[in-house]
Amino acid sequence: MNRLFGALPARARAALLVVFVLLLAAPWIAGPYLLSVLVLALYYAYVGQAWNVMMGFAGQLSLGHALYVGLGAYVSAALYVHGGIGPWLGAPIAAAVAALAGAAIGFLAFRFGIGGVYFALLTIAFAEFTRIGFEHIDWLGGAGGLFLPVVERGRLDIVDLRGGPRLFYYLLLALAVGSLLLCRTLRTSRIGFYWLAIREDPDAARALGIDLFKYRVLAAAISAAMASVAGVVAAFYYNSLTPADSFGAAKSIEIILGPLVGGLGTLIGPILGAFVLTGLSEGLRALLDATGHQMPGATQLFYGIVLLLVIKYLPNGIWPGLARRLGLVERER
């Protein structure tokens, strides 16, 4: 713990503690609607953190991360529906499958020297390829989707992850905190510094003897495995999944909005971005509902405008500037 948080100023540690306690208490204060919004925000915080490992840390732009989230969802749901294997065993299997997929795509791309825009397009192509493929696998429900058996409301079954929003809230909170700690560990360890070197200047990193290929593939595998766990939780929370929703390009974009808005490559950025975006879009929806407007594309339109403004005026995201203003920046080491 000391290694993880020793470098933070006292007020940053205090702020973290306050936020954490607030988040712990939230389900007992918030109503059902607010709780569902918080679940959504934590979900995007976690999955954004996973994407951030690949892009923010290692500098590899993946625009197809829905692939790994979707794989996690489908693997765990299929194991549960067809094999009776519960999510606690299904999640590691799903993570292994996703890590393999991430490593395989990374292997192919980095072995053949595919970078920049070509890599981004390759990730989209794999996600789309998988989406259309899954629409034709009847065993997984085809285009109509795969459904998990729904049990009566109010029953709590932690073994099979059957329960109300509170269960999923705490699960996602644990994942978000866990991923924050994991990323903090990665960031301050050898591999994190290697990634930083690769991101900032691949040629210089290579000259220093860093194995670019190995560490890029590692970033892809770790990021994919983390993302897949989000898919597992989403599958058991929503009880239904379709290829279009799971692997679609729109999903991939939603995943990366949080880190981009919050601050690419920072640890708090993905969390802050997810909460800001989810909060704003839910507020917008509530406003539209209250004024009696039904606009199907309004949220996405709003995301587009926010993304445009953030990219233009806050290229580093919200967090770096905010952290400096609040005096929460780490001491120089």
Place this chain on the structure above:
Amino acid sequence: MTWDVYANVIIGGILTGLVYGLMALGLSVIFGVVRVVNFAHGEMMMVAMYLAVLGCGTWGIDPLWLMVPLAALLFVFGYALQSLVVHPFMTRPDHAQFMLLVAVGMILTNGALIVFGPDARGVQVDYALDSLEWGPLLIDKVRLYAALAALAVAAALFAFFRLSATGKAIRACADNYRGALVVGLDVRRLFALTFGCGTACVGAAGAMLVLLGDVTPSLGPAYTLLAFVIVIVGGLGSMAGALVAGVLIGVSEALAGLILVPSMKSMVSFGLLILVLMFRPQGLLGRSS
């Protein structure tokens, strides 16, 4: 008996592929010169398709005639977008440029969803079901006209880049950015012109595509991906490659629709894209860097 079925499908694929090729040509021209990947390409075409449907429905003008004003309108849009929005991003990292255009694409798609609604819209022309018979071959008139128009626009663009002084200046910017600055070319204006030419292709292609199918807001991202596939297969930045790969993708999708299930046809395109990226990342007609 069966060969003429295949021949008809292949001819249809070639004709559709030429229209796809024109759309992809726009993307290729923009990337080849400005080095920006237009992630809002299909979304712009979707908007052009809606405008064509509106123009045809309101004034009863044939979409093929609407091609000219739509190309002009999208030229202005592309020119303004490049010089006002994209140009300040020229020195920013790649991913910032991508995300900027992704944002523009999201705004266009969902703006269209709010304005036009999610339902498919199409146009009716009186020659919609006519076809030319040539022995056992049946050629749809609509497809033939659209393909000929696509070829004409592509030829005009080739001529512009090869023959006109402005076109040569644009190619100079693409070949040597710093050199172009040194000899005093107005790079900002030339980039905006190029972006405008690229989006004009999309405007023209959109007017043709409403003849071949209905338009919905969700077509935007799908066509962006299709344009990427074509351009990567043909070679990013290669004008001839875009047309050739457009035909290749048109034919392979048409054949996949015949041999496999129609809904699996774009899987063939993405498979082709993955193969090309693996084994010939510069594309079929691209120059290796």
